[in-house]
Amino acid sequence: METKIYSLDDIDEAAAALKAGQLVAFPTETVYGLGADATNVEAVSHVYAAKGRPSDNPLIVTIADVATLTRFAQPLSDKVKTLIDTFWPGSLTIILPLKPNALSKTVTGGLDTAAFRMPANNATLKLIRTAGVPIVGPSANTSGKPSPTLAEHVYHDLKGKIAGILDDGPTDVGVESTIIDMSTEIPTILRPGAVTEDQLADVIGEVRGNKHKVGANETPKAPGMKYKHYAPTAQVTIVDDPTDFAAAVAWVSSHNSKAGLMATDSVLSQLTVPDSVEVFTLGPDVAAASHRLFAGLRHFDLETDVTAILTQGFSTDGLGAAYMNRLNKSAGDEHFTNDKSIDK
Ligand code: TXA
Ligand code: MG
Numbered sequence: 001m002e003t004k005i006y007s008l009d010d011i012d013e014a015a016a017a018l019k020a021g022q023l024v025a026f027p028t029e030t031v032y033g034l035g036a037d038a039t040n041v042e043a044v045s046h047v048y049a050a051k052g053r054p055s056d057n058p059l060i061v062t063i064a065d066v067a068t069l070t071r072f073a074q075p076l077s078d079k080v081k082t083l084i085d086t087f088w089p090g091s092l093t094i095i096l097p098l099k100p101n102a103l104s105k106t107v108t109g110g111l112d113t114a115a116f117r118m119p120a121n122n123a124t125l126k127l128i129r130t131a132g133v134p135i136v137g138p139s140a141n142t143s144g145k146p147s148p149t150l151a152e153h154v155y156h157d158l159k160g161k162i163a164g165i166l167d168d169g170p171t172d173v174g175v176e177s178t179i180i181d182m183s184t185e186i187p188t189i190l191r192p193g194a195v196t197e198d199q200l201a202d203v204i205g206e207v208r209g210n211k212h213k214v215g216a217n218e219t220p221k222a223p224g225m226k227y228k229h230y231a232p233t234a235q236v237t238i239v240d241d242p243t244d245f246a247a248a249v250a251w252v253s254s255h256n257s258k259a260g261l262m263a264t265d266s267v268l269s270q271l272t273v274p275d276s277v278e279v280f281t282l283g284p285d286v287a288a289a290s291h292r293l294f295a296g297l298r299h300f301d302l303e304t305d306v307t308a309i310l311t312q313g314f315s316t317d318g319l320g321a322a323y324m325n326r327l328n329k330s331a332g333d334e335h336f337t338n339d340k341s342i343d344k
Contacts, residue, residue: 004164005151008123015130017163023050025140025154026062026127027168028119030091030176030193031147031294032154033062033137034162035127044106044136050161053143058109060093060117060177062137064128069116072102072134079204080182086203089120091173091194095181107136113183123168139176140165146230146294146330149174153298174291175322180207192321194290230294230330232301232309234260238327238335240313242267248336249277252308260306262296264289267312278304286314290323297330310336 006014006024014024018035021043026035034051036043038061048055063069066084069076073096076084083094093115098108108114117137119125128135139147142157151167158165178193180200188208189197201207235257239248245263252259253274260278263271264285273279280296282289289312300306311327313335314320 001160001163003155003159003162005155006164006166008166008168011123011127011130011166014164014166015127015132018127018131018135019133022163023047023161024127024163025148025151025158025165026121026124026135026137027151027166027171028062028121028124028137028177029171030119030173031149031171032140032151032165033060033119033124033135034140034154034158035062035135035137037131038062038103038107038134038136040133041104041106044104047136047138048106050158051138051141051143053138055106056109058111058115059107059136059138060115061103061107061134062117062119062124062128063134064118064125066118068134069096072098072114073116074099077182079187082203083180083182083200084118087195087199088118089125090118091120091177092200093117093177093179093191095179095183095190097183113181115179117177119177121168123166127166144229144231146232146297147176149291149295153295156298156302170291170295172291174293174295175326178322184208192325194319194322196318196321198318230297230326231332232297232330234300234307234309236297236309236311236327236331236334238313238331239263239310240335242270242312244336244338245271245310245312247338248310248340249274251336251340252310255308257308258304258306260300260304260309261311262293262309263312278306282312286318286320286323289314290319290326293323293326 140154148154149171173194178195179191181188
């Protein structure tokens with residue numbers, strides 16, 4: 001199958017492909033998503049196949065107007081209405097209890113809830129309105145790989161497997177939406193993102209954060225949390241204290257590995273980096289770093305021969321929670337500690 005690149009002038013054509021049951025990747029302010037008509041079971045099953053996604057990992061339903069919600073979800077509580085008024089369109093995915101049989105179990109993984117999101121991207125809102133159907137929207141990467149922040153990343157992972165990609169340039173935020181479960185007694189954050197715990201608590205009161213780690217025998221609340229994520233081929237190690245970078249580079253070299261380094265401009269400017277080390281700047285701050293994290297991981301994999309990627313850690317304040325959540329997953333929780341430098 002030839003995978004087309006749709007420009008913003010081709011939204012009608014992309015919408016027609018969706019309506020006909022084909023897969024079209026779409027831009028959002030967080031990462032690119034892989035779209036299919038959420039009411040077409042066969043189309044949705046092709047999304048799992050194209051991504052290589054485990055079939056028990058449910059999908060987000062991406063919508064362009066709140067009215068669509070009432071078709072699928074139980075009547076909205078006041079808190080849910082407040083979240084919608086405050087954060088939509090935007091980087092908040094809301095888990096809601098469903099009406100019986102409102103969505104196929106191919107979308108929900110058999111749960112009696114579903115995840116809904118209205119992204120802040122005008123091209124995609126227009127795409128959904130033109131297609132006239134809600135679309136499923138997992139990130140448009142091969143399962144396990146970093147989420148795509150450019151149409152080129154989608155093309156790399158999914159070319160030949162999907163009908164097309166609506167290209168709206170680089171995404172703004174760079175990490176996926178915050179997920180809040182509103183089907184539980186106390187609203188619970190299942191995945192941190194650009195909408196922070198404090199922002200949520202400010203408008204709806206008590207919110208349970210995502211501090212709790214899922215044990216091996218527990219069923220995770222967001223099924224996707226149990227899978228390996230965002231992992232480039234090279235091993236990622238987190239450097240929490242920027243003054244450790246020199247020691248971390250020496251540690252990588254002592255293992256005959258080739259190092260790639262991801263850090264902010266100010267950290268890089270204070271570091272003498274050996275010529276053999278590949279460098280990718282994370283920009284000035286944690287917002288820029290979140291925007292560039294997945295692109296950096298892909299850069300090292302595709303354009304360099306590094307075997308170890310040392311990446312700067314941040315505090316988990318604000319957007320730092322989302323950044324560190326994704327970085328910890330891509331690193332398999334591997335952090336540099338100074339005693340590593342005396343490892344053999
Ligand atoms: O920013 C985003 O949310 C992007 C863009 C494309 O919209 N989408 C995205 O989708 O990140 P995905 O499928 O990669 O992540 C959705 C997560 C998965 O971990 C899934 O397990 C969880 O949401 N999820 C979906 N439905 C759920 C439900 N009913 N209950 C709990 N978790 C759910
Ligand atoms: Mg994903």
